[in-house]
Amino acid sequence: MKKQILAASMAATISVSAFAAEQKPNILFILTDNQHSGLLGAYGNKEIKTPNIDQLAEEGVKFTNAFAVNGMCSPTRATLMTGLMPSQHGLHDWLNDEQMKEWPRDWSAVAEFRSVPYTLKENGYQTAMIGKWHLGQPWEPSLGFDHWMTFTSGHTLDFWNNTVIENGQVTDISGRHMVDYFGDKAVEYLENYDSDKPFFLKVSFDGPYMDPPTNMGPAKNRHYEYYKNKHLSSFPNEPVSKNYVDQLVEFAKTGQDKEFLNRIIKMVIGNMAGDQATRANMASQNTLVDDNVGRLMETLKKKGLSDNTIVIYSSDQGVYYGQHGLWTHTVLSQPSTLQETAFQIPLIVRKPGEAEGKTVSNLIGQYDIPATILDLAGIKQTLPNSPGRSFSSMLGAQKVGEIHDAVFYEQTESRAIRTQQYAYWKRMDADFGPNELYDMQKDPYQKKNLAELEAYQPVIADLDKKLEAFYATYTDPKYDLWKGGTAKGTISYPQKFKQRFGDQWELKTEILPSFSE
Numbered sequence: 001m002k003k004q005i006l007a008a009s010m011a012a013t014i015s016v017s018a019f020a021a022e023q024k025p026n027i028l029f030i031l032t033d034n035q036h037s038g039l040l041g042a043y044g045n046k047e048i049k050t051p052n053i054d055q056l057a058e059e060g061v062k063f064t065n066a067f068a069v070n071g072m073c074s075p076t077r078a079t080l081m082t083g084l085m086p087s088q089h090g091l092h093d094w095l096n097d098e099q100m101k102e103w104p105r106d107w108s109a110v111a112e113f114r115s116v117p118y119t120l121k122e123n124g125y126q127t128a129m130i131g132k133w134h135l136g137q138p139w140e141p142s143l144g145f146d147h148w149m150t151f152t153s154g155h156t157l158d159f160w161n162n163t164v165i166e167n168g169q170v171t172d173i174s175g176r177h178m179v180d181y182f183g184d185k186a187v188e189y190l191e192n193y194d195s196d197k198p199f200f201l202k203v204s205f206d207g208p209y210m211d212p213p214t215n216m217g218p219a220k221n222r223h224y225e226y227y228k229n230k231h232l233s234s235f236p237n238e239p240v241s242k243n244y245v246d247q248l249v250e251f252a253k254t255g256q257d258k259e260f261l262n263r264i265i266k267m268v269i270g271n272m273a274g275d276q277a278t279r280a281n282m283a284s285q286n287t288l289v290d291d292n293v294g295r296l297m298e299t300l301k302k303k304g305l306s307d308n309t310i311v312i313y314s315s316d317q318g319v320y321y322g323q324h325g326l327w328t329h330t331v332l333s334q335p336s337t338l339q340e341t342a343f344q345i346p347l348i349v350r351k352p353g354e355a356e357g358k359t360v361s362n363l364i365g366q367y368d369i370p371a372t373i374l375d376l377a378g379i380k381q382t383l384p385n386s387p388g389r390s391f392s393s394m395l396g397a398q399k400v401g402e403i404h405d406a407v408f409y410e411q412t413e414s415r416a417i418r419t420q421q422y423a424y425w426k427r428m429d430a431d432f433g434p435n436e437l438y439d440m441q442k443d444p445y446q447k448k449n450l451a452e453l454e455a456y457q458p459v460i461a462d463l464d465k466k467l468e469a470f471y472a473t474y475t476d477p478k479y480d481l482w483k484g485g486t487a488k489g490t491i492s493y494p495q496k497f498k499q500r501f502g503d504q505w506e507l508k509t510e511i512l513p514s515f516s517e
Contacts, residue, residue, distance in 0.1 A: 066365075
């Protein structure tokens with residue numbers, strides 16, 4: 001009798017194990033806005049409190065050499081959906097909210113491409129997007145998302161007063177911080193999740209959002225008082241870059257987005273250089289994001305979803321907050337600035353049953369994240385023409401091999417290759433500015449440009465060859481700015497491209513059919 005009971009018990013165990021092996025994992029993808037990895041405790045910041053994100057890193061794998069493809073929000077978010085480079089999907093800069101009236105109500109900037117949510121839905125996933133979108137019109141679900149909740153602006157002008165749309169219903173939100181509100185909605189989704197299908201939930205917080213006006217001066221959020229009088233040495237206090245000031249003056253002459261320009265000038269000249277209130281504001285927004293990461297993780301546990309949910313944490317890109325005398329984005333000076341403050345992003349993956357507290361220094365491109373998501377979901381379908389490769393094998397193996405010997409990123413007239421040893425920035429031509437080379441082992445802060453030194457010319461020749469080969473493969477002529485292609489939405493300093501390619505050159509945002517098979 002005992003043998004029969006034991007046999008039945010073993011059979012039940014095998015059956016449950018077999019079911020678990022066949023069951024696709026849930027995937028929770030948490031994306032933050034303008035968050036350089038150096039703002040997190042897990043990446044060495046001892047001043048900003050991020051205990052929940054730090055715990056996530058302790059339970060998973062932390063990648064220390066992950067890089068965004070661009071220094072602006074819309075291009076990076078497009079890459080995270082399609083696996084494509086900006087020179088392939090056509091977004092080279094932000095999408096301007098003022099242009100919304102020119103687009104159909106259902107227009108998405110990357111609808112014509114196979115996307116992560118479309119592919120997951122096609123393979124049996126329930127898909128949900130909650131938070132900031134900034135890839136076109138917000139009014140209707142896009143790219144294969146079933147559940148849809150976002151706010152109606154592209155970028156954040158106010159954390160406390162916004163209009164949101166949730167599955168077709170429009171609501172005004174006042175007196176609630178939008179990071180908390182998006183957190184509420186994500187928790188609500190998880191608490192009400194009841195389906196035989198696995199879920200892919202993308203929670204796109206619009207914080208910490210290190211740009212004006214939301215980061216300037218005192219903040220209203222619950223963490224501001226803690227930081228109000230704290231010495232925050234992780235926020236640099238360097239003289240404003242002369243080139244930055246000169247370019248702001250030039251930008252003013254173009255007449256573009258004067259309201260945005262005025263905010264930048266006020267921030268740089270009157271507020272940011274050593275301003276304690278603004279620093280405390282920035283720190284507090286990061287901790288507020290961390291609160292909501294903790295809420296999501298706690299909800300997974302409460303619902304019994306932790307053991308079958310892969311959690312991925314990352315950011316669209318970083319921004320400058322005083323480094324090199326710069327603030328905000330890569331395009332606010334010309335040529336674009338490609339320092340790692342703007343490009344090095346946090347990337348943490350918690351996969352139940354795999355290594356915990358592991359750190360991986362291998363090079364990861366942002367375009368690798370979509371390929372990895374599909375791989376973790378057990379989907380063999382690739383995203384066409386993507387340079388991305390799955391890094392899922394790095395999550396459990398004791399020793400991991402490189403999936404790339406270099407990663408690549410670009411900002412309009414500048415393209416870069418990053419190896420473990422060097423960062424090389426190439427300009428479109430000399431009219432846009434000089435090339436730059438940095439030894440990242442000896443000079444990680446990128447103070448000394450080696451590009452003109454004779455001893456480094458062989459290094460530059462090798463890196464240049466690799467960069468040219470990469471972009472020969474991963475560009476679409478239509479969107480290859482270096483060869484007279486156009487861009488969707490907008491770019492900074494379009495007049496420079498008219499000077500280069502003639503008056504016939506123009507920005508072009510087409511209304512293309514959505515991808516389908």
